Amino acid sequence: MSALAPGEDVIVRGFGLAFIDLMILLTEGRGGRYETGPSGRLVYRPSGKEPRLFVGSRRGVPYRAKPEYPLRGERAKLPRFFGQDEIRALVSRSEPLDFRRDVWPLMAKDIGWGYYTELFTGHPDRVRFLAEGLRLREQNGRLHDLDVVGRPDTFTVPAALAAVTDRLGLAGTINSTFTEPYEVARRFTTLDHLSAGRAAGNVVTSWDAFTGENFRRGGFLTEDQRYSRARSFLDAASTLFDSWDAGAVLADKESGRFLAAPTAGAFSVHDEHFDISGRFAVPRQAGDLPGGRLRRGPGVRRRHRRRHLQPTHDFGSGPGIPRRREVPAAALRPQA
Structure with missing residues (x-):
């Protein structure tokens, strides 16, 4: 670049990261220097030997370079x-x-x-975690209504949030003990489409018969059984996600072909807990596999017994701080 004379006009097309490399090549070694300004930031002091750069792009502004972004979370x-x-x-x-x-x-x-x-x-502040509860919590015959609207559905609330946000991750708890892989995979993939790839989930288990009473099968599973089912649940859900390849949907108007292969969505899962096969109904987004965003809870990763803790204190008082309401459980049950 020494062939360019000091002050010579240079037209540069493009304002991306390649421009930064070009700017360094055109100015480095020509006597300019950096000094610390009053605000503490480095300020470039030209020597006068640099060429003059005229930069243009469709954006009109440089791209934000992120080479020095420090990872703040756990190392993946x-x-x-x-x-x-x-x-x-x-x-x-x-x-x-x-x-x-x-x-x-x-x-x-x-x-x-x-x-x-x-x-x-x-960045936990950018993620809103929605815990799933399949039954209102109860202790000694009284319900602890800690949520203003009870225990809403895990997928419906993030779907509503997806319509009014674009930079938040949308994660909720998914109970593997009383739900089915196909049902969860279909709803999760649907949410992933609605949110443009921002859906995530935390898979957990339920240990008590109290929750099981809400379901036809009732009862509960032993510790080994529920963790074994959770692992099979995740494997089955991943099989459903993987049943659609990245290029499975052609949607070619000219040829009239919608699918690249007639086997798109075909799946088969046969193990101790699930015996299912068929066609998964929702294609995944191109280039992404939502199964990687289903995170196993602590109990699913390892055998881990947790006590079922019930809050026994008020949140406090003051403007905007709700107080816990205790409602007799019998009041919400049909009377004979």
């Missing part, structure tokens, strides 16, 4: 979905690999896992 354990085992499996295939079909979905899973690990652990 990567690779999680695209490790050595997956690479060896791809290399061992006899047929040619298709990047969008075979490679990109695995990469997208790892990228998504890293992104959401940082979002959830490094």
